[in-house]
Amino acid sequence: MDDCLIVGGGVIGLSLAYELSRQGLRSHVVDRGAVGREASWAGAGILPPANLQAAVHPWDWLRARSHELYPIWSGVLLDETGIDNGYRRCGGIYLARSAGEAAALAGMASLFRDHQISCQRLDAEQLVEIEPALVPSWATGAFRAVYFAPDEAQLRNPRHLQALAAACRGRGVQISEGVQVRGFVRDADRLTAVETNVGTLRAANFAVTSGAWTGHLLQELHVSSGIMPIRGQMVLFRCRRKPFERIINEGSRYLVARDDGRVLVGSSEEEAGFDKSTTPWVLSELEQLARDLIPALREAEIERTWSGLRPGSFDGLPYIGRIADLENAYVAAGHYRSGLHLAPATAEVLACLLRNQPPPIDLVPFRPTRG
Ligand SMILES: Cc1cc2nc3c(=O)[nH]c(=O)nc-3n(C[C@H](O)[C@H](O)[C@H](O)COP(=O)(O)OP(=O)(O)OC[C@H]3O[C@@H](n4cnc5c(N)ncnc54)[C@H](O)[C@@H]3O)c2cc1C
CATH class of the missing domain: 3.50.50.60 (FAD/NAD(P)-binding domain)
Known part of the structure; x- marks a missing residue:
C-alpha cells in the first residue's frame, strides 16, 4: 500500500x-x-x-x-x-508612481532591512547600470521612487x-x-x-x-x-532578444523576461468563480503597461494570453x-x-x-x- x-x-x-x-x-x-x-x-x-x-x-x-x-x-x-527549471537569481526592481506607492515601497525596504535582505533605492545613474531598459520611462518623470532587491529570483x-x-x-x-x-x-x-x-x-x-x-x-x-479561486490573467510577449534582465514590479503587476526573449506580464486579481476565461480589458491594460515601460516591447508580438485560478485564502x-x-x-x-x-x-x-x-x-x- x-x-x-x-x-x-x-x-x-x-x-x-x-x-x-x-x-x-x-x-x-x-x-x-x-x-x-x-x-x-x-x-x-x-x-x-x-x-x-x-x-x-x-x-x-x-x-x-x-x-x-x-x-x-x-x-x-x-x-x-x-x-x-530556469531558476535564476536575476534581482527585482520595484517602481512607485504616486506618493502612496513610494511610501509603500519605503515600508517594504525598511522591512527588508529589518530582515537583513539587501534592498537599495536607486538614483538615475544606478538605474542605468542595473536596468538600462527602464531608463527611457524613468526619463519621462513617471516614477517617484525605484528600488532594487538583488536577491529576487525567477523560475x-x-x-x-x-x-x-x-x-x-x-x-x-x-x-x-x-x-x-x-x-x-x-x-x-x-x-x-x-x-x-x-x-x-x-x-x-x-x-x-x-x-x-x-x-x-x-x-x-x-x-x-x-x-477560494482568485483569477489572474497573463500576457506573453515574444521578442528576438531578452529585452531586460530584472523582474520589474509595479504594485501587484510585474514583467518577467525569460532567457529566450519571452516576456510575461501579469496580473489581475479577480473573483470570477471557477471561470478561467480572459477578458479584453484586463489583457489590454497589461499590454499597455508593458509597452509603456519597456520600449523594446512596443513592436513585440503577443504570443499567447491565459488565466489561472490562484488558491486564495x-x-x-x-x-x-x-x-x-x-x-x-x-x-x-x-x-x-x-x-x-x-x-x-x-x-x-x-x-x-x-x-x-x-x-x-x-x-x-x-x-x-x-x-
Ligand atoms: C497568473 C498567476 C500568476 C502567479 N504568479 C506567481 C508567482 O510569480 N510566484 C508564486 O509563488 N506564485 C504565483 N502564483 C500562485 C501559484 O501559481 C499558486 O499559489 C500555486 O500554483 C498553487 O499550487 P497548487 O498546487 O496548490 O494548485 P494548482 O497548481 O492549481 O494544482 C491543483 C491541482 O489539483 C487538481 N485537482 C483539483 N481538484 C481535484 C480533484 N477533485 N481530484 C484530483 N485532482 C484535483 C487540479 O487539476 C490541479 O492540477 C500565480 C498564480 C497565477 C494564476
Missing part, C-alpha cells in the same frame, strides 16, 4: 511527492487533469527575497526556507532529470513542474492523470480510501493539495475553509496541517500568490507531519480549521 495518496498534482502536490520520495516514502499522485497544468503552470515564477536567519513568524520561515531550498532543489532536479514554472514530475516518476512515484477524487471513505478517525471516477484508491495517509478546488474536497470531510495565509479529527489526513493549499515560492518548504513541513516528526515551525497560523 502507498504511504500517501496525494490529491492534486500542482506544484504543492508534486513537491510533496518529491520530498516524500527523498525520505523513502512511497506516494501516489492523482490529478483530475494532467499534472502541473492549473495555477502552477499559469503563474509567473517570481520568488521574492527572504532571509532564514531573520525569520521569526512561521510565514517568514516558509518564505525563507523555500528561498534557501530553491537553488538546491533546482540543481538536484537538473542532475536527476536533465531539465533546467520557469512549467519547466519546474516537468522536472518535478519526471523526478517523481524516476523515483517510483505513481502519477495518475484523469483521476478525479469525488469523496472519502472513513473508518472512525481514519481515512481508508478515496472514491474516484476510476474506482476506490487506498493508502496509509492522504494529502489534499488540490489548489483552488480544495474547499470542495474539504467540505466532503465536513471542514469549512476560506479557500481569506487571510492570505496557506492551510497546512493535519485535518483535526482525522489521524491520517492532511491539507496543503491556499497559497494564493506565493504557491510556487512556498512549495519546497511546505513539502518539507508536511513530510515531517506525515512521518510523525515535530514540524520545524509552529503551524497554528496555518491550521486547516481556521474557517
Whole structure:
C-alpha cells in the first residue's frame, strides 16, 4: 500500500511527492487533469527575497526556507532529470508612481532591512547600470521612487513542474492523470480510501493539495475553509532578444523576461468563480503597461494570453496541517500568490507531519480549521 495518496498534482502536490520520495516514502499522485497544468503552470515564477536567519513568524520561515531550498532543489532536479527549471537569481526592481506607492515601497525596504535582505533605492545613474531598459520611462518623470532587491529570483514554472514530475516518476512515484477524487471513505478517525471516477484508491495517509478546488474536497470531510479561486490573467510577449534582465514590479503587476526573449506580464486579481476565461480589458491594460515601460516591447508580438485560478485564502495565509479529527489526513493549499515560492518548504513541513516528526515551525497560523 502507498504511504500517501496525494490529491492534486500542482506544484504543492508534486513537491510533496518529491520530498516524500527523498525520505523513502512511497506516494501516489492523482490529478483530475494532467499534472502541473492549473495555477502552477499559469503563474509567473517570481520568488521574492527572504532571509532564514531573520525569520521569526512561521510565514517568514516558509518564505525563507523555500528561498534557501530553491537553488538546491533546482540543481538536484537538473542532475536527476536533465531539465533546467530556469531558476535564476536575476534581482527585482520595484517602481512607485504616486506618493502612496513610494511610501509603500519605503515600508517594504525598511522591512527588508529589518530582515537583513539587501534592498537599495536607486538614483538615475544606478538605474542605468542595473536596468538600462527602464531608463527611457524613468526619463519621462513617471516614477517617484525605484528600488532594487538583488536577491529576487525567477523560475520557469512549467519547466519546474516537468522536472518535478519526471523526478517523481524516476523515483517510483505513481502519477495518475484523469483521476478525479469525488469523496472519502472513513473508518472512525481514519481515512481508508478515496472514491474516484476510476474506482476506490487506498493508502496509509492522504494529502489534499488540490489548489483552488480544495474547499470542495474539504467540505466532503465536513471542514469549512476560506479557500477560494482568485483569477489572474497573463500576457506573453515574444521578442528576438531578452529585452531586460530584472523582474520589474509595479504594485501587484510585474514583467518577467525569460532567457529566450519571452516576456510575461501579469496580473489581475479577480473573483470570477471557477471561470478561467480572459477578458479584453484586463489583457489590454497589461499590454499597455508593458509597452509603456519597456520600449523594446512596443513592436513585440503577443504570443499567447491565459488565466489561472490562484488558491486564495481569506487571510492570505496557506492551510497546512493535519485535518483535526482525522489521524491520517492532511491539507496543503491556499497559497494564493506565493504557491510556487512556498512549495519546497511546505513539502518539507508536511513530510515531517506525515512521518510523525515535530514540524520545524509552529503551524497554528496555518491550521486547516481556521474557517
Ligand atoms: C497568473 C498567476 C500568476 C502567479 N504568479 C506567481 C508567482 O510569480 N510566484 C508564486 O509563488 N506564485 C504565483 N502564483 C500562485 C501559484 O501559481 C499558486 O499559489 C500555486 O500554483 C498553487 O499550487 P497548487 O498546487 O496548490 O494548485 P494548482 O497548481 O492549481 O494544482 C491543483 C491541482 O489539483 C487538481 N485537482 C483539483 N481538484 C481535484 C480533484 N477533485 N481530484 C484530483 N485532482 C484535483 C487540479 O487539476 C490541479 O492540477 C500565480 C498564480 C497565477 C494564476
